[in-house]
Amino acid sequence: xxxxxxxxxxxxxxxxxxxxxxxxxxxxxxxxxxxxxxxxxxxxxxxxxxxxxxxxxxxxxxxxxxxxxxxxxxxxxxxxxxxxxxxxxxxxxxxxxxxxxxxxxxxxxxxxxxxxxxxxxxxxxxxxxxxxxxxxxxxxxxxxxxxxxxxxxxxxxxxxxxxxxxxxxxxxxxxxxxxxxxxxxxxxxxxxxxxxxxxxxxxxxxxxxxxxxxxxxxxxxxxxxxxxxxxxxxxxxxxxxxxxxxxxxxxxxxxxxxxxxxxxxxxxxxxxxxxxxxxxxxxxxxxxxxxxxxxxxxxxxxxxxxxxxxxxxxxxxxxxxxxxxxxxxxxxxxxxxxxxxx
Amino acid sequence: xxxxxxxxxxxxxxxxxxxxxxxxxxxxxxxxxxxxxxxxxxxxxxxxxxxxxxxxxxxxxxxxxxxxxxxxxxxxxxxxxxxxxxxxxxxxxxxxxxxxxxxxxxxxxxxxxxxxxxxxxxxxxxxxxxxxxxxxxxxxxxxxxxxxxxxxxxxxxxxxxxxxxxxxxxxxxxxxxxxxxxxxxxxxxxxxxxxxxxxxxxxxxxxxxxxxxxxxxxxxxxxxxxxxxxxxxxxxxxxxxxxxxxxxxxxxxxxxxxxxxxxxxxxx
Numbered sequence: 260x261x262x263x264x265x266x267x268x269x270x271x272x273x274x275x276x277x278x279x280x281x282x283x284x285x286x287x288x289x290x291x292x293x294x295x296x297x298x299x300x301x302x303x304x305x306x307x308x309x310x311x312x313x314x315x316x317x318x319x320x321x322x323x324x325x326x327x328x329x330x331x332x333x334x335x336x337x338x339x340x341x342x343x344x345x346x347x348x349x350x351x352x353x354x355x356x357x358x359x360x361x362x363x364x365x366x367x368x369x370x371x372x373x374x375x376x377x378x379x380x381x382x383x384x385x386x387x388x389x390x391x392x393x394x395x396x397x398x399x400x401x402x403x404x405x406x407x408x409x410x411x412x413x414x415x416x417x418x419x420x421x422x423x424x425x426x427x428x429x430x431x432x433x434x435x436x437x438x439x440x441x442x443x444x445x446x447x448x449x450x451x452x453x454x455x456x457x458x459x460x461x462x463x464x465x466x467x468x469x470x471x472x473x474x475x476x477x478x479x480x481x482x483x484x485x486x487x488x489x490x491x492x493x494x495x496x497x498x499x500x501x502x503x504x505x506x507x508x509x510x511x512x513x514x515x516x517x518x519x520x521x522x523x524x525x526x527x528x529x530x531x532x533x534x535x536x537x538x539x540x541x542x543x544x545x546x547x548x549x550x551x552x553x554x555x556x557x558x559x560x561x562x563x564x565x566x567x568x569x570x571x572x573x574x575x576x577x578x579x580x581x582x583x584x585x586x587x588x589x590x591x592x593x594x595x596x597x598x599x600x601x
Numbered sequence: 602x603x604x605x606x607x608x609x610x611x612x613x614x615x616x617x618x619x620x621x622x623x624x625x626x627x628x629x630x631x632x633x634x635x636x637x638x639x640x641x642x643x644x645x646x647x648x649x650x651x652x653x654x655x656x657x658x659x660x661x662x663x664x665x666x667x668x669x670x671x672x673x674x675x676x677x678x679x680x681x682x683x684x685x686x687x688x689x690x691x692x693x694x695x696x697x698x699x700x701x702x703x704x705x706x707x708x709x710x711x712x713x714x715x716x717x718x719x720x721x722x723x724x725x726x727x728x729x730x731x732x733x734x735x736x737x738x739x740x741x742x743x744x745x746x747x748x749x750x751x752x753x754x755x756x757x758x759x760x761x762x763x764x765x766x767x768x769x770x771x772x773x774x775x776x777x778x779x780x781x782x783x784x785x786x787x788x789x790x791x792x793x794x795x796x797x798x799x800x801x802x803x804x805x806x807x808x809x810x811x812x813x814x815x816x817x818x819x820x821x822x823x824x825x826x827x828x829x830x831x832x833x834x835x836x837x838x839x840x841x842x843x844x845x846x847x848x849x850x851x852x853x854x855x856x857x858x859x860x861x862x863x864x865x866x867x868x869x
Contacts, residue, residue, distance in 0.1 A: 264859045268769060272769070275768065275769075276768065279768065305624075306622070309622070309624040309626075312624075312626060313624075313625075316625075322798070322802055323766070323769070323802075324769050326766055327766050327767075327768065327769055329626045329627055329628070330763075330766055332624060332626045333618070333626055333628060333711060336618070336620060336624070336626070336711060336712075337711065337712050337713050340620075340712055341708075341712040341713050428667065429665060429666060429667025429668065430667055431667070432665075432667040432668045432670070432671040433667045433670040433671055433674075435671060436670060436671035436672075436673075436674035436675050437674060439674075439675060439678075440674055440675065440678045443678070444727065447724060447727050448727050448728070450724075451724065451725050451727050451728040452728060454725070454728055454751045454754075454755060512755065516755070529717055529718070529721050529755070529756065529757075530717050532721065533717055533720055533721060533724075536724060
């Protein structure tokens with residue numbers, strides 16, 4: 260009980276109140292900008308109140324007073340060291356449209372994780388395909404859904420247009436929403452499972468690959484290769500790459516977490532993960548619409564050749580987009596070494 | 602830069618920030634229970650919003666239920682993620698539920714949450730919610746010194762408790778002109794020496810909450826405190842104490858503990 264609390268408070272209270280009102284004023288400003296006088300005053304008061312806090316902490320007397328001062332110091336610290344984006348910046352459409360160029364840029368910058376995702380999926384495809392090819396009994400295990408096991412029946416049903424309601428556009432719209440939602444959930448899970456140091460991501464990709472390989476070989480064996488290509492590819496050319504990009508995001512995240520201790524800038528690197536997730540979500544919206552409204556129409560209505568041509572055109576456009584759009588020469592080192600000061 | 606340390610007599614943990622200038626301050630971390638309540642409330646709000654949107658959509662798409670279903674499914678999905686991410690990103694790290702339960706999401710270094718961090722920690726819910734009822738997130742939180750679920754760890758964010766605090770005001774018992782206890786400087790000094798911070802805070806809180814306490818409770822509490830002080834800590838002369846109410850006794854004691862000694866001495 261050394262500190263003379265009342266005298267201390269009487270002396271210090273004016274500066275606490277001044278700091279508090281300065282902070283309240285700042286926090287209510289939309290741009291949170293300081294003029295030079297205010298900045299200087301804030302810095303001064305921050306130092307003084309921090310010293311006050313120090314005295315109270317060592318006195319260990321007034322719990323509430325200490326909490327009050329800690330809160331005040333924390334608020335001042337936040338104002339001094341962090342400038343949030345201003346409202347005008349946030350609502351600029353250009354800022355939001357930048358996702359369309361940022362996505363391919365990020366995709367290229369982190370291309371090695373994409374390559375790894377492709378590799379894992381290909382391994383899965385190979386396993387699935389070879390199993391079906393050399394051990395037909397494995398079909399029952401690998402392809403759980405009935406329609407995947409009996410291609411002949413499925414093709415017949417599809418081409419007859421069975422199971423379709425008269426008002427097919429309505430059904431397709433509802434179907435597309437479910438597809439979009441489900442696919443984004445799965446892709447997001449693959450991207451988020453990077454926290455398992457990439458193991459969860461790899462398992463998901465591998466499983467996906469096995470299924471893909473098994474279906475492809477099974478349908479081709481039974482002579483429905485063209486049907487399958489026309490059935491799966493119009494949406495698959497977006498859906499499969501987007502799952503691969505989800506894997507890319509997952510492995511990127513795993514790598515970030517593994518070297519977190521050395522890299523203090525890790526929170527800034529999270530932006531790349533976000534951009535990849537946002538981009539793949541947009542791709543899956545397109546894939547969902549294609550799958551519901553286009554892929555499910557078969558030969559009498561839409562010739563298979565046309566469907567495959569559409570798929571090929573989509574693939575070409577997607578490739579051009581991912582490889583060409585945005586700045587070509589991103590100086591990675593220069594970018595990551597500039598500390599952004601906000 | 603960050604460290605944890607537990608406060609006295611409570612199980613809660615703190616985030617300790619040491620700034621570049623060597624300033625040290627602490628922020629109390631939020632426990633799983635309050636976060637769960639806030640989340641349940643937010644879930645209820647989201648469900649309400651989704652149903653509101655749903656009614657509107659059914660009305661608009663009355664003749665095209667398929668398209669209505671599409672809009673609802675996608676809106677529900679988007680609102681589910683965007684609600685928390687946008688509110689936390691643009692509203693000082695708080696959703697409606699968090700604000701009501703006095704919680705706030707901040708950066709791990711004590712700075713405000715960035716928008717990217719808000720999105721990352723909310724998108725990561727797909728992992729934290731596994732396999733059901735946020736089991737993974739809950740275990741992560743309980744095993745983390747900073748009480749972070751996986752989403753928080755990845756985003757470098759954490760949730761702090763931010764109960765509203767009133768600015769310290771001058772208490773009426775410090776303003777008294779004359780404190781009869783000061784006439785006995787030796788006993789007063791004994792009180793100042795012997796009183797622990799806990800006891801001093803207890804006396805002060807008892808006085809501060811004078812009007813929140815029921816009359817009989819106040820009488821009882823003040824009597825117990827005054828008797829304890831008089832018999833165990835600072836035996837002021839009986840002829841003085843007999844003239845004082847228990848409340849006045851505590852006000853005087855509090856004056857001895859907290860008030861400006863020099864001024865009192867001049868007056869006394």
